[in-house]
Amino acid sequence: MDYEPVIGLEVHVQLKTASKLFCGCSTKFGALPNAQVCPVCLGYPGVLPVLNEKALTLAVMAGLAMGSTVALYSKFDRKNYFYPDLPKAYQVSQYDEPICLGGKIDIEVEGTRKEIRLTRIHLEEDAGKSMHFKGDTGVDYNRTGIPLIEIVSEPDLRSPQEAYQYLKELKTILEYLDVSDCNMEEGSLRCDANVSLRPVGEKKMGTRAEIKNLNSFHNVEKAITYEIERQKELLSRGERIVQETRLWNADESFTRSMRSKEAAHDYRYFPEPDLVPIVFSAKEIESVRVSLPELAQRRKERFMKDFALTAYDAEVLTAQKDLADFFERCLKYSKNAKAISNWMMGDLMRELKLKDLGIAQSPMSPEHIAGLIELMDQGKISGKMAKDVFLEMFGTGKSAQEIVSAKGLSQLSDSSQIEGVVKKVIQENPPSVQDYRNGKKNALSYLVGQVMKATQGRANPKMVNELLVKELEK
Amino acid sequence: MSESLMDLTLHELSELMRARKISSLEVMQAKLARLKEREPQIHAYIRWDEKAAIEEARQRDNVQDHQGSLWGLPIANKDIICVEGVETSCASKILSGYIPPYNATVVERLRGEGAILFGNTNMDEFAMGSSTETSHFGVTRNPWDLTRTPGGSSGGSAAAVAGGLAIAALGTDTGGSIRQPAALCGCVGLKPTYGRVSRYGLIAFASSLDQIGPITQDVEDAALLLEILAGHDSKDSTSLKVEVPRYREHLKKGIRDMKLGLPKEYFISGLDPQVKVAIDEAIKVYTNLGVEVVECQLPYTEYAVATYYVLATAQASSNLARYDGVQYGYRAPNFSNLVDMYFETRSLGFGPEVKRRIILGTYALSSGYYDAYYLKAQKMRTLIRQDFEEAFKKCDAILTPTSPSCAFKIGERMNDPLTMYLSDIFTISANLAGIPGISIPCGFSKEGLPVGLQILGKHFDEATLLRTAYAFEQATDHHKRKPVVR
Numbered sequence: 001m002d003y004e005p006v007i008g009l010e011v012h013v014q015l016k017t018a019s020k021l022f023c024g025c026s027t028k029f030g031a032l033p034n035a036q037v038c039p040v041c042l043g044y045p046g047v048l049p050v051l052n053e054k055a056l057t058l059a060v061m062a063g064l065a066m067g068s069t070v071a072l073y074s075k076f077d078r079k080n081y082f083y084p085d086l087p088k089a090y091q092v093s094q095y096d097e098p099i100c101l102g103g104k105i106d107i108e109v110e111g112t113r114k115e116i117r118l119t120r121i122h123l124e125e126d127a128g129k130s131m132h133f134k135g136d137t138g139v140d141y142n143r144t145g146i147p148l149i150e151i152v153s154e155p156d157l158r159s160p161q162e163a164y165q166y167l168k169e170l171k172t173i174l175e176y177l178d179v180s181d182c183n184m185e186e187g188s189l190r191c192d193a194n195v196s197l198r199p200v201g202e203k204k205m206g207t208r209a210e211i212k213n214l215n216s217f218h219n220v221e222k223a224i225t226y227e228i229e230r231q232k233e234l235l236s237r238g239e240r241i242v243q244e245t246r247l248w249n250a251d252e253s254f255t256r257s258m259r260s261k262e263a264a265h266d267y268r269y270f271p272e273p274d275l276v277p278i279v280f281s282a283k284e285i286e287s288v289r290v291s292l293p294e295l296a297q298r299r300k301e302r303f304m305k306d307f308a309l310t311a312y313d314a315e316v317l318t319a320q321k322d323l324a325d326f327f328e329r330c331l332k333y334s335k336n337a338k339a340i341s342n343w344m345m346g347d348l349m350r351e352l353k354l355k356d357l358g359i360a361q362s363p364m365s366p367e368h369i370a371g372l373i374e375l376m377d378q379g380k381i382s383g384k385m386a387k388d389v390f391l392e393m394f395g396t397g398k399s400a401q402e403i404v405s406a407k408g409l410s411q412l413s414d415s416s417q418i419e420g421v422v423k424k425v426i427q428e429n430p431p432s433v434q435d436y437r438n439g440k441k442n443a444l445s446y447l448v449g450q451v452m453k454a455t456q457g458r459a460n461p462k463m464v465n466e467l468l469v470k471e472l473e474k
Numbered sequence: 475m476s477e478s479l480m481d482l483t484l485h486e487l488s489e490l491m492r493a494r495k496i497s498s499l500e501v502m503q504a505k506l507a508r509l510k511e512r513e514p515q516i517h518a519y520i521r522w523d524e525k526a527a528i529e530e531a532r533q534r535d536n537v538q539d540h541q542g543s544l545w546g547l548p549i550a551n552k553d554i555i556c557v558e559g560v561e562t563s564c565a566s567k568i569l570s571g572y573i574p575p576y577n578a579t580v581v582e583r584l585r586g587e588g589a590i591l592f593g594n595t596n597m598d599e600f601a602m603g604s605s606t607e608t609s610h611f612g613v614t615r616n617p618w619d620l621t622r623t624p625g626g627s628s629g630g631s632a633a634a635v636a637g638g639l640a641i642a643a644l645g646t647d648t649g650g651s652i653r654q655p656a657a658l659c660g661c662v663g664l665k666p667t668y669g670r671v672s673r674y675g676l677i678a679f680a681s682s683l684d685q686i687g688p689i690t691q692d693v694e695d696a697a698l699l700l701e702i703l704a705g706h707d708s709k710d711s712t713s714l715k716v717e718v719p720r721y722r723e724h725l726k727k728g729i730r731d732m733k734l735g736l737p738k739e740y741f742i743s744g745l746d747p748q749v750k751v752a753i754d755e756a757i758k759v760y761t762n763l764g765v766e767v768v769e770c771q772l773p774y775t776e777y778a779v780a781t782y783y784v785l786a787t788a789q790a791s792s793n794l795a796r797y798d799g800v801q802y803g804y805r806a807p808n809f810s811n812l813v814d815m816y817f818e819t820r821s822l823g824f825g826p827e828v829k830r831r832i833i834l835g836t837y838a839l840s841s842g843y844y845d846a847y848y849l850k851a852q853k854m855r856t857l858i859r860q861d862f863e864e865a866f867k868k869c870d871a872i873l874t875p876t877s878p879s880c881a882f883k884i885g886e887r888m889n890d891p892l893t894m895y896l897s898d899i900f901t902i903s904a905n906l907a908g909i910p911g912i913s914i915p916c917g918f919s920k921e922g923l924p925v926g927l928q929i930l931g932k933h934f935d936e937a938t939l940l941r942t943a944y945a946f947e948q949a950t951d952h953h954k955r956k957p958v959v960r
C-alpha cells in the first residue's frame with residue numbers, strides 16, 4: 001500500500017526583547033548559570049508577573065506578517081506540571097484563547113508553490129535548563145521566563161522537504177520582522193514535528209508521533225524522513241503506530257520513544273489570575289500592521305524592478321534579510337547593481353562559506369565591495385586583477401585602492417610607456433581605427449579598453465584617452 | 475491592668491509622636507513589656523526580633539524630621555507578607571527557614587510613612603483555616619477567652635490587636651480571614667476592594683481572591699492605614715489605577731442621607747441567637763442615627779461557599795505547587811529520586827488542611843472536570859457579583875453579621891471541616907464579588923464574647939464603608955471594651 005505522510009510543525013521562537021516576559025532580567029545569551037535571575041522569574045513566594053509590552057508587540061507583528069487574525073481579547077493560562085527547571089511548577093502560556101489565530105506561510109518545493117496553514121500563534125515563557133553533574137543535578141534558570149511564541153502549523157506538510165522549506169520561510173519572515181534571532185544553536189528557535197501516515201486517498205489522519213530534540217533544519221528533515229520510514233515499516237508488518245513522543249538522536253540518526261500518551265501529563269490549565277486579559281482595539285492592531293517592515297517577497301519584487309536583477313538573483317539576495325541589507329548598503333557607494341549582486345553571490349558568499357562566516361561577520365564592508373567595482377568600472381583594474389584584489393581584501397580587510405596602490409598595481413602615468421602601447425594597439429586594430437576616423441567616436445572606448453587590457457588595467461585612463469586621440473588625429 | 479501606651483490607638487500615638495510627647499523607644503518598650511506579660515497566654519506571634527526592633531526605634535528617634543504619619547510606630551505583620559531578611563513561613567513547615575530577598579509593596583509603603591514592621595503574627599497554615607489552629611507553630615488563643623480560638627486565618631493579628639500586643643496589624647483576607655477574626659476578637663478588620671492594595675509580596679493562597687488589609691482598634695486607624703496601603707502598584711497587574719481618597723477626611727461627613735440594605739439571605743436559621751440580638755441592636759443604632767434601612771436580596775448567596783471552595787482550592791493547588799524542596803524552604807531528608815523528593819517533601823512539609831485543599835483543587839482542575847467545577851464556579855462568581863451590583867442600586871452599603879457565631883472553642887471544629895468552612899459563610903461573597911467589607915465590634919454575648927457587624931460596600935467605595943462604620947462607633951462604645959488577660 002502507498003502511504004502519504006502528514007506532518008505538522010510546532011515551532012518555538014524566542015522573541016527579541018531586552019528583558020524577560022514577566023520581569024526585568026536580561027535575555028542575553030551566554031551568561032554564567034543563574035546570573036540573569038530575580039525573585040520573579042525564580043518564582044519566589046509572593047512575586048507577581050508583569051507583562052513585557054515589547055514581547056506582546058513582537059507577537060502581534062509575527063501574527064500579522066503571517067496573515068493571522070490577532071485576537072481582540074486573549075488571555076494567559078497556567079500549564080501545571082512538576083519539574084525542577086520550572087520554578088513555579090507552572091508555565092504561563094496561552095491555552096484556549098491565544099493571541100493569534102490562523103494564518104499561512106507560502107512555500108515552494110521543486111517549483112511548486114503551496115500554502116501551509118497555521119493553527120495559531122501563542123505567547124509563553126520558557127523554562128530553565130537542568131544540568132547533570134556526577135551524581136548531582138543543577139538547574140540554570142537564566143532561560144526561565146524568556147519570551148517565546150509557539151507557532152503551530154496545520155498538518156498540511158506532506159514531505160520532509162516541505163517541512164524544511166516551511167522552516168526556512170518562517171525564519172526569513174521572523175528575521176525580516178526582527179522579531180527573533182532564530183538561532184537554533186542558542187535555542188532561540190526550536191522545532192517539534194508531528195508525523196503520521198495514512199493510505200493515499202484516505203481523509204482520516206493516522207496515529208501520530210511527536211518528535212522532539214530537533215536542533216537544526218537539516219535534522220528536522222532527516223528526522224522526519226527517518227520517522228516516515230519507521231512508520232511505513234511498522235505498518236507494512238501489520239503493526240500499529242503508538243501515539244507517543246519520540247526523541248531524535250542526531251549523532252546516530254534515529255528516533256526513540258520518550259513517553260507514551262498513557263503517561264502524558266494532565267496540565268490542569270486554568271486562566272492565570274495574576275495577569276489581566278490582553279485586550280486590543282482594531283485601531284491598535286492596525287497601527288502595528290502599518291509599521292511592519294518590508295518582507296522578503298516584496299523586497300524581491302522591488303529588487304527586480306528597481307535594479308533589474310533576475311528573479312533568481314533577487315530571490316537569493318532577499319532570502320536573508322542581512323544579505324539584502326548588505327546589498328542595499330553597497331548601492332550607496334556604487335550604482336552597478338548587477339556587479340554588486342555578482343560579487344556578493346559569487347566570490348563573497350564562497351569565501352564566507354569557506355570561513356564559516358555569516359554576512360554580518362564579513363571582513364569586507366559594503367563600501368569596500370563597491371570600491372572594488374568602481375575601480376573596475378573606471379578601467380583602473382581588469383577583471384582578472386579584481387579577483388586577486390578581492391581575495392586580498394577579504395583576507396586583510398583593506399580597501400581595493402589601498403591594495404592596488406601598495407602593490408604597484410596602480411596606474412601607469414609615464415607617457416612614454418603608455419605611448420608605446422597606444423601605438424601597438426592602433427597597429428593591431430585597423431578596423432576600429434577606421435571606424436573612429438569615419439566618425440564613430442565610440443570606437444575610442446574600445447581602443448581605450450584594449451590599452452587598459454594590455455597594461456593590465458594599470459594605465460591612467462585619462463592619459464590613455466589623450467594619447468589615443470592625439471595619435472588617431474595625426 | 476497596667477497602664478500602657480499599647481492601650482492607645484494608632485492615630486492617638488501618631489499625634490503624640492508628632493508632638494514629640496513620646497519616643498519610638500518608649501512605645502517599643504511598652505510593646506515588649508506587654509509581650510512578656512501576655513504573649514505566653516495568647517501566642518499571637520510566630521517570631522519577632524527584639525534587638526532589631528529596639529535598634530530601629532532608636533534610629534527613628536535619632537531623626538530630627540519625623541517623616542510620615544506612622545513615624546516610629548510598630549505595626550505587626552502577618553507571616554504571609556514578605557519582609558526582606560525576615561523569615562516568612564506562612565505558618566508552614568514547608569517554608570521553614572525561608573527568608574525573602576525582597577519587600578512586599580505594603581511593607582515599603584508602611585516604612586515610607588516611618589512605621590516599624592514588628593513581628594510576624596500566627597495564622598492558619600497558608601491562610602487555610604478559620605481558627606488559626608492549622609498553624610505549624612501551635613494555636614493562638616482568643617484574648618477574651620483563652621479556651622477559644624481567635625478565628626482565622628489572621629487570628630494572630632486579631633488576637634495581638636485585641637490583646638494589646640499590637641497597636642495595629644496587617645491581615646490578609648481570601649474568604650474572610652481579616653473580618654472573621656476581627657469579629658471574634660472584637661477588633662476592626664477591613665478587607666479592601668480586590669485590586670485596591672498591591673498583592674506584590676503577599677504569598678499567594680488564591681490569587682483572584684486575596685487582599686491585604688488592616689486589623690485595628692478602631693475605624694479611624696483602619697482609615698489611616700488604608701490611606702497608606704492603597705493605590706496602584708506597577709508590580710501587581712491586578713492592582714487598579716483608581717484614585718485613593720483621604721479616607722480620614724470622609725469619616726465625619728455623617729450618614730444621615732444614607733440607605734443601608736439588609737439581605738434576608740444572611741439572617742438564616744444557623745445564626746447564633748446571641749449574634750442575632752447584637753445585630754438587631756446595631757440596626758437600631760443606625761435607625762436612631764436617621765438612616766433608612768431597607769431589605770435587599772442576594773439570591774445566589776447559598777452557592778457562595780461551594781463556589782469559593784472550588785476557585786480557592788484550585789488556585790491554591792497551583793500556587794502551592796512551587797513548594798517542592800528544589801529551591802528554598804523545607805526539603806525532606808531522605809528520598810531516592812526526584813519524584814520521591816517531591817512526594818516526601820510535600821508529605822512531610824504540608825499540614826493536613828493544606829493537603830486536603832490541594833487535593834480538592836487539583837481534582838477541580840483535572841482534565842474532564844474543569845467545565846463541571848472551575849468553569850461553573852467562575853460563572854457563579856459572576857452571578858454573585860451581579861447580585862451585589864443589583865443590591866447596590868437600592869442602597870449605599872449592606873449590613874450583615876460577620877460570622878454566624880461568636881468565638882468557638884479550640885478543637886471544637888477541627889475534625890469537622892464542613893462546619894469550619896461555614897464559619898466564613900457571610901464573608902466569602904465579598905471576596906467572590908471583589909467588593910470591600912469591614913467588620914466592627916457591635917456587641918457582646920452573655921459570655922462576654924465580641925460580636926462583629928459586617929458592612930459591605932461598592933467596588934472601590936471604602937470611603938462610604940468607613941464613614942458608615944465610624945458613625946456607628948461614635949454612637950457606641952463596644953470598641954472601647956478591652957479583654958482582661960490573665
Ligand SMILES: [Zn+2]
Binds near residue numbers: 020023024040041
Ligand atoms: Zn527575573
